[in-house]
Amino acid sequence: MSSLQTKIKSGSRMINAENPIEVVNIGRPGDPTQILVYKGKIYIYNSAGQTLIDGGYVSARAIKAAAVTAEKLSLGAKKFIHNIVWTATDYNTCSWSAGVIKFADGTTDNTSSGNTGNITQKTYIYYNGTSTLQKTTSYSSAISNSNIPLAIVEPVVDTDAKCIITSFVNVGTTIDGDLIITGKIQSVDTKTYFDLNNKRIIMNDGSNNRVLIGDLGSGQYGMKISKATYDVITTSAKNLIFTTVVANQYKTHVKGSFTFTANNQVRTVSHGLSYTPSYIAYEKNSGYSYYNFRQGGQDYINSSILSFTSNNGDIVSYLIFKDSGA
Numbered sequence: 001m002s003s004l005q006t007k008i009k010s011g012s013r014m015i016n017a018e019n020p021i022e023v024v025n026i027g028r029p030g031d032p033t034q035i036l037v038y039k040g041k042i043y044i045y046n047s048a049g050q051t052l053i054d055g056g057y058v059s060a061r062a063i064k065a066a067a068v069t070a071e072k073l074s075l076g077a078k079k080f081i082h083n084i085v086w087t088a089t090d091y092n093t094c095s096w097s098a099g100v101i102k103f104a105d106g107t108t109d110n111t112s113s114g115n116t117g118n119i120t121q122k123t124y125i126y127y128n129g130t131s132t133l134q135k136t137t138s139y140s141s142a143i144s145n146s147n148i149p150l151a152i153v154e155p156v157v158d159t160d161a162k163c164i165i166t167s168f169v170n171v172g173t174t175i176d177g178d179l180i181i182t183g184k185i186q187s188v189d190t191k192t193y194f195d196l197n198n199k200r201i202i203m204n205d206g207s208n209n210r211v212l213i214g215d216l217g218s219g220q221y222g223m224k225i226s227k228a229t230y231d232v233i234t235t236s237a238k239n240l241i242f243t244t245v246v247a248n249q250y251k252t253h254v255k256g257s258f259t260f261t262a263n264n265q266v267r268t269v270s271h272g273l274s275y276t277p278s279y280i281a282y283e284k285n286s287g288y289s290y291y292n293f294r295q296g297g298q299d300y301i302n303s304s305i306l307s308f309t310s311n312n313g314d315i316v317s318y319l320i321f322k323d324s325g326a
Helices: none
Strands: 023-026 035-038 041-045 051-054 080-082 086-090 093-096 099-103 108-111 123-127 134-136 148-154 164-167 184-186 193-195 200-204 209-217 220-226 240-243 251-259 265-270 279-284 299-301 305-310 315-322
Touching: 086 164, 093 123, 093 148, 251 265, 265 315, 279 305, 305 315
Parallel strands: none
Antiparallel strands: 023 035, 035 041, 041 051, 080 099, 086 093, 099 108, 123 134, 123 148, 148 164, 184 193, 193 200, 200 209, 209 220, 220 240, 251 315, 265 305, 279 315, 299 305
16 A cells, blocks of 8 residues: 555544455464454454454354353343243133242342233233233234243133133143143034033033033032033023933922712812923722722823813822922
8 A cells, every 4th residue: 555544533434545455364474363354354363263253243252251141131131030820810811920030140020910901812921120010912022122021821712711821931840721721621623621610521412512520510519411402501400311419300299189079070280380291190989999090091281280080989199290490
């Protein structure tokens, strides 16, 4: 160069009057290169020839041991643990306990309990340096130098189920039942399932819940099976074909007897039920000492009355039954 600038002010650049040099190699003769400038990039090596800076990328050996400590990192880069407990409240709400976040630099921060409220889409829960955990539906907002993501909460379609919680740092090593498909183990069509939260198994025939095993309600445990077209969870006992709580067996609604005083006499009893019930009738004919079951053609029953036709001196006794639960 005909002229050499020996000092360049910070922020300025060399004048363009001289032809540029493609390579600058700096070092002691006979020793490994220490600094190499090539095509606008800088390369720096130690005395053993090991790379410290490779075209702008800083090697780990270029950083002094213990020079970068946890307190010098941004919040989002710090390692941490916490004891916050997450709870799936219902199908679209997650709550969390108060807790403590402990960082690798030895500092701690207390966080308050809270909840998501009713969410409609995937929601991120994150710590931003305050005691109140924040929520957002934006992934990029939860992940930053000033934020630490703690959990993802997803609502589910089944309103009887629980929302899905994915925690980035879990407390303990036990798998909670609520982490298995929101508290349920269910079939692909979701109609037959083991409801962990309500302690029961439901089996569906494709249209209605037909079998219920476990908690039957009112503190009773057992099994119920409904008739076709009836929902075993909501139907009354009269529409069950089996139950371990109250069997759908005959229960006496009313009983009585008639003594007939004329031939072909008709006697009637109003049973007060809104449906046609079952009944048993037996008679002792005049002049006999034993009873026989009545023949069906001699009697008539509907949703209001039961009537008998018999002769003078005959005695007819009856039992009218009501359906269990009716």
